Structure formats: structure tokens, C-alpha cells
Amino acid sequence: MKLTDTERFFEECANIEYEKDVDLSLRSSFRIGGKAKYGVWPKSESAFCAVIDYLTEEKIKFTVLGNGTNVLFSDEGYDGVVVFTTSLKKIRCSRNTIYAEAGAAFNNLAAFARNSGLSGLEFAYGIPGTVGGAVYMNAGAYDGEVSKILQKSAYFDPVLSKRGELYNRSHEFGYRESAYMKNGCVILSASFELVPGDVDEINTKMEGFLAARREKQPLEYPSAGSAFKRYPGYFTAKLIDEAGLKGLTVGGAQVSLKHAGFIINKGGATSSDVKTLIKRIQDVIFEKNGIRIEREVRYID
Numbered sequence: 001m002k003l004t005d006t007e008r009f010f011e012e013c014a015n016i017e018y019e020k021d022v023d024l025s026l027r028s029s030f031r032i033g034g035k036a037k038y039g040v041w042p043k044s045e046s047a048f049c050a051v052i053d054y055l056t057e058e059k060i061k062f063t064v065l066g067n068g069t070n071v072l073f074s075d076e077g078y079d080g081v082v083v084f085t086t087s088l089k090k091i092r093c094s095r096n097t098i099y100a101e102a103g104a105a106f107n108n109l110a111a112f113a114r115n116s117g118l119s120g121l122e123f124a125y126g127i128p129g130t131v132g133g134a135v136y137m138n139a140g141a142y143d144g145e146v147s148k149i150l151q152k153s154a155y156f157d158p159v160l161s162k163r164g165e166l167y168n169r170s171h172e173f174g175y176r177e178s179a180y181m182k183n184g185c186v187i188l189s190a191s192f193e194l195v196p197g198d199v200d201e202i203n204t205k206m207e208g209f210l211a212a213r214r215e216k217q218p219l220e221y222p223s224a225g226s227a228f229k230r231y232p233g234y235f236t237a238k239l240i241d242e243a244g245l246k247g248l249t250v251g252g253a254q255v256s257l258k259h260a261g262f263i264i265n266k267g268g269a270t271s272s273d274v275k276t277l278i279k280r281i282q283d284v285i286f287e288k289n290g291i292r293i294e295r296e297v298r299y300i301d
């Protein structure tokens with residue numbers, strides 16, 4: 001079989017794995033999406049940078065993905081390369097600071113912090129993404145948010161072909177927003193500044209958060225978590241509930257009966273089912289409340 005130039009690069013690049021025609025429905029928590037031309041899994045930071053550098057230089061369309069828990073892939077698939085960070089999962093601790101590579105599971109980071117007697121990451125327990133995805137999204141829950149504990153992140157800038165670091169304030173964090181949404185850089189790792197705490201107390205708090213999630217969220221169905229951002233001064237799920245939209249269904253996509261902020265895949269939902277449902281919800285809320293609620297889930301076409 002004749003290899004394309006891209007495949008030859010992947011073959012020759014040390015410390016990566018790649019696959020052709022990757023089924024994106026199996027790689028995203030929504031369980032929706034066609035195939036990507038290639039999926040690449042770098043196993044070291046330098047391999048990650050080399051892959052991004054190559055794709056940028058060759059003007060090949062790419063996107064970086066963590067655990068795929070906040071994305072909606074198109075049914076048509078992705079005509080490019082998806083670079084998965086999930087093989088970059090080192091975590092280490094130095095005094096009160098925990099360093100993690102971009103692909104480390106946010107859950108594992110929370111457990112690592114607890115086991116190290118460090119408090120501040122309890123909120124992360126139950127958020128099913130990676131460290132890179134959490135920094136990118138400024139993930140948060142209950143009393144915590146990435147912006148409150150992030151010391152710095154390391155990134156690769158594909159345009160300048162250069163590695164760099166951003167300290168907390170330079171992340172321009174907002175509600176589910178970070179500078180990475182605008183600057184196009186790829187997150188390599190992050191360091192979190194925590195405080196010493198009692199392991200049992202930390203554990204109790206984490207288990208409490210997890211129990212609350214199990215009780216309130218439709219975890220038995222594929223979803224991308226909350227489909228919408230909070231609108232200043234409102235709880236979006238409450239607005240959707242009050243508008244009588246719980247259970248609203250388009251094809252296989254439904255507004256969860258358990259939690260109105262979640263759109264779930266009841267089975268066989270397509271990306272257009274989800275997009276149509278999201279638009280319908282936004283329109284109804286606009287008509288009723290005069291505000292346009294913003295989508296949190298990211299469309300990757």
C-alpha cells in the first residue's frame with residue numbers, strides 16, 4: 001500500500017500512534033460523529049509539538065481533543081487530523097503545586113491531589129475531561145473553577161512554532177472561557193497551586209460532589225454535560241425547565257427530563273438533531289425571556 005506524505009510523516013515520527021478513518025462517535029461522550037481522516041496520539045510533549053508543527057506547516061486541517069466531553073462532531077466526520085492528548089497523562093507533585101500533562105484525566109488529577117493531602121481540586125471530581133480541556137474551557141463546578149487554582153499553563157504556538165508559558169492572569173478567564181479559544185495555541189500541560197488539607201475531609205467533599213452529580217445528572221445517557229453556558233443572573237437549566245422544554249425531542253436528541261440543562265442522546269441522535277434542538281431552545285428562551293443563551297458545547301466540523 002502506498003503511503004501518503006502525511007502517513008509517512010506519522011510513520012517516521014517517534015513517539016506517536018496514528019489510525020486512519022477514526023470513528024469519532026466512539027471518541028466523544030455524545031456518541032455522535034462520522035469519521036476523521038486520521039487520529040494521532042502523541043506520547044511525549046516533543047512529539048505533540050512536532051505533529052502540530054508539521055500539520056501547520058503543511059496547512060493540514062487539524063483539531064486537538066482531550067476526552068471529547070464538550071464537543072459535537074458532525075455526522076459528515078472531520079476532513080482532517082484529530083490530535084488526541086490522552087496518551088500525555090503524567091502527573092507529579094512538588095510541595096503544593098501539581099503539574100499535569102494536557103491529557104491527564106481531570107478526575108485522576110483530583111484523586112492525585114487528595115492522595116497528596118492537597119485541597120482545591122475537589123470540584124474537578126466527576127468532570128469527565130482532561131487537564132487540557134479543563135484549562136481551555138475554564139471548567140468548574142460547585143465552589144471551584146480552573147481559574148481559581150491554575151498557576152500556569154505551557155503551550156505550543158503553531159504560528160510561531162514556539163513553546164511558551166502563560167501565567168494565570170494572562171488566561172483572560174471568563175465563564176467557560178479562556179485565552180486559548182482565541183489564540184489558537186495548543187495546551188501542553190498545566191500547574192495548579194493548591195493548599196494543604198485533611199485527606200478525609202477532601203475525600204468527603206469529593207464523594208459528596210459525585211453523589212450530587214449522580215442524583216441530578218442523566219449520567220446514564222451520552223451527552224456533553226450542560227449544553228448551554230450560564231447567562232449572567234440566570235440559571236439556564238431553570239429557564240429551560242420553566243419554559244416547559246424538558247423532554248423536547250428532535251430525532252434521537254432530547255432535553256433531559258432529569259436535568260433541563262443537559263441534551264442527551266437517547267439513541268441514534270445525529271449532529272443535526274442536536275443542533276436543531278439547541279437552536280429551538282435558544283429561540284424559545286429568547287421569545288420568553290428576551291435573552292439569547294449561549295451554547296457551551298463546541299461544534300467541530
Ligand SMILES: Cc1cc2nc3c(=O)[nH]c(=O)nc-3n(C[C@H](O)[C@H](O)[C@H](O)COP(=O)(O)OP(=O)(O)OC[C@H]3O[C@@H](n4cnc5c(N)ncnc54)[C@H](O)[C@@H]3O)c2cc1C
Pocket residue numbers: 029063064065066067068069070071085102126127128129130131132133134135136137138139140141180185186187188217219223224225226298
Ligand atoms: C456528564 C458530563 C458532566 C460534565 N460536567 C461538567 C462540569 O461540572 N463542569 C464543567 O465545566 N464541564 C463539565 N462537563 C463538560 C466537559 O467535561 C468539560 O468542559 C471538560 O473540561 C472538557 O474536557 P475534554 O478533555 O473532554 O475536552 P474536549 O471535549 O476534548 O475539548 C473541548 C475543547 O477544548 C479544546 N482542547 C482540548 N484539549 C486541548 C488542548 N490540549 N489544547 C488546546 N485545546 C484543547 C478542544 O479543541 C475543544 O474545543 C461535563 C461533561 C459531561 C459529559
